[in-house]
Amino acid sequence: MLDELKVKRRHFLVGAAGAAGAAALGDAGVRAARAQEASGLPDYVSWKEPGAFIQHSPQTLETMRGEIGLSPLTPNDLVFVRNNLPSLTEEQVGDPEAWEVNVEGVAQPRPITLAELRTLGPETVACVLQCSGNGRGFFEHETSGSQWLTGAAANVSWTGVPVRTVVEAMGGVDGDKSFMTGTGGEPIPEGLDPLTVIVERSVPLEAQEVALLAWEMNGEPIPLAHGGPVRLVLPGYYGVNNVKHLKRLSFDETQSQADIQRSGYRVRPVGESGAPDQPSMYQMNVKSWVTHPLREAGTGRTQIWGVALGGTEDLDRVEVSTDGGETWEEARFVGPDLGRFAWRPFVLAADLAPGTHRIASRATTASGAAQPRDFEPNHRGYGHNGWDAHAVDVTVQ
Amino acid sequence: MPPVRGSRRGAAGVVASGVLALTCAAAPAAEDDWARTYFLEGGAMPACGICHSLDAAEATGTVGPDLDLLEPTEQQVYLALRDGVGVMPAFSEELPEDRLRALADYVARAVQE
Structure with a gap:
């Protein structure tokens, strides 16, 4: 499966035999195409769904964006892996x-x-279980660590x-x-x-x-x-x-x-070292992203899917834009509300004309906290919830 | 990961190798000697080899990723040394910029050997 997303620079992938590749594309610099074949999961996670992950390292496996569907819970064999130390046997x-x-x-x-x-x-x-660096790959500045999207x-x-x-x-x-x-x-x-x-x-x-x-x-x-x-x-x-x-x-x-x-997991300006007086990566912020379609869609009615979380709050709404944020339409939550800490899948039906559409989503919590268009960079690339970087360009034939 | 090391090298490694060939001039032997020694013995900071495996240095640590499998680029190693990654500490307070670069260069070339 090929999972191609708009990113700001080249991502080198690491992985198993013939499993990873990176290719440069356009967009005023670099876009990345990512591919991960079915084989090659490390032994300790060999029970995971083959082909559903991008392997950044043996201890860091990213669930491919299109693998997240409309079920409110993520099956264990699709849950990402990020281990700071090797798992116990x-x-x-x-x-x-x-x-x-x-x-x-x-x-x-x-x-x-x-x-x-x-x-x-x-x-x-x-x-929601989410790594602090989820979305790190969307930042413009160079960051150490896995370039999660x-x-x-x-x-x-x-x-x-x-x-x-x-x-x-x-x-x-x-x-x-x-x-x-x-x-x-x-x-x-x-x-x-x-x-x-x-x-x-x-x-x-x-x-x-x-x-x-x-x-x-x-x-x-x-x-x-x-x-x-x-x-x-x-x-x-x-x-x-x-x-x-x-x-x-x-x-x-x-x-x-x-x-x-x-000094780890501290939020600070780009170029500064980590220190105890800086904010620690504690509570999550409001966030959403589209999971389908990601690259192409047929003409006529398209069901746009995604997931949204309020961090620590209930969600009030999720809006979807098919024109890069010029106009927004409220999406419909799908399935049960599992509480303020869970994410909610959402759907918006859209009639897309032939051409390329920039599809974005923007979640807002009950207290009115909303995803920003852009997210201020921080040295280690934590907590990105800017809706523009998470948008996808979908071509309708 | 599968047990056969030789089969694990993916396309990314090939790409990274090409980049290195373009950007990395041969390092003086003295720098490589320093880098290998530091990798195995460390300084005030722990030695790289306590946590990482690297065949070229005969290091067999298993706490962090096996560098021969990970095949990081010079820039990836440099950023990891400068800023840390997860539980890996930053080495920028112990090593000056040129030493960070020398160590990153050594590791990136070593994993391609």
Whole structure:
């Protein structure tokens, strides 16, 4: 499958045998064409849908834009992969039911197993899982890291026990704490200061109100590639905060000193280094993008599809433009509303004349926050929600 | 990834190789020696080889991507060193610009060998 999108510069793809290619096209510089053949997924994600991903590296797989349809939830085998450290293996995890999470900073701190977590009152929440750098490839400036376009995002149903329930069972938060910190269980190699690479993220304490210690993803045990057997799920927060293979949950007066917290995932102007006083990639912003059609459409009536999320808010509306933003028409939401943290597929029926149409979408939340036309650049290419860059040029024959 | 390394090299690697051939002059041996040593031993920052595999340096780290499989371009390595990627820290406070470039150049050529 060929997934061709308007981008601002050449993207070099990496991948398996014969799997990736990049070609330069027009548009005052460079456009990229991307192709990814069916074979070649890394072993740990070999169960994923073949042909549905762009492999940026063995640890970063982007779901192709056209793979997202009108179902409100993204099937596990289509969910993108972004691992900061290699996923744990079954051998490393051992018996999943015996997996322990050490809970600290509560009145009665102690480890709790997955088996015991199951005995506390479970809940299910649907929420968008999105990498901070989703849309990085749309920025004009050069950025390190995977050049994600739209496919580092999914809508997932998680089942687990609310953090507030666990905290209550352990006597409540001990004292005056400002942060909740999750720590991943990936082994750190010898010779390395653990703070350099450990996946440990602190979020504001109020996040515990919506947080889940999850063990199910879309009705299945969370695959190891997605952070099983227990993952910290933070609805409305960017993916990095949803710590995989959760081994420790603590309530703290200060943020983690791990580099991924201290200087990583910090929003700053282009050219500046990351520092703790800069905004951290916490809550997601309002965003939408069209998923069909992407390049060509037949004459007559076309159903334009897409998905929209409000970040942490309910959506009010999504509008679609077929003329590059000159005029807008309100689209219709499709399927059930799964709550303020989930995305909603949308559809607009359009009669497109022969020619090229620039199709864009623009979402607005209940409080009136709307996607901007352009998004101000930041050094690491985080949080892009500008509607113009996400637009597609569709040719009607 | 499939187990046979030789079969994993895709079209992107070919493109990247072409770009490198056009843009990278041969580095002095002393720079390569420094880059290889730094890759394996690091400085105040951790050595690259603790996390990354690179056949040319006989490095076998498994925390980060296997560079021989990833086949990054010089510019991709440079940006990763300058700014960091995910849990990979930025090296720009430890290494001056010319050293970042020398290390990136070394890695980008090494993965094509």
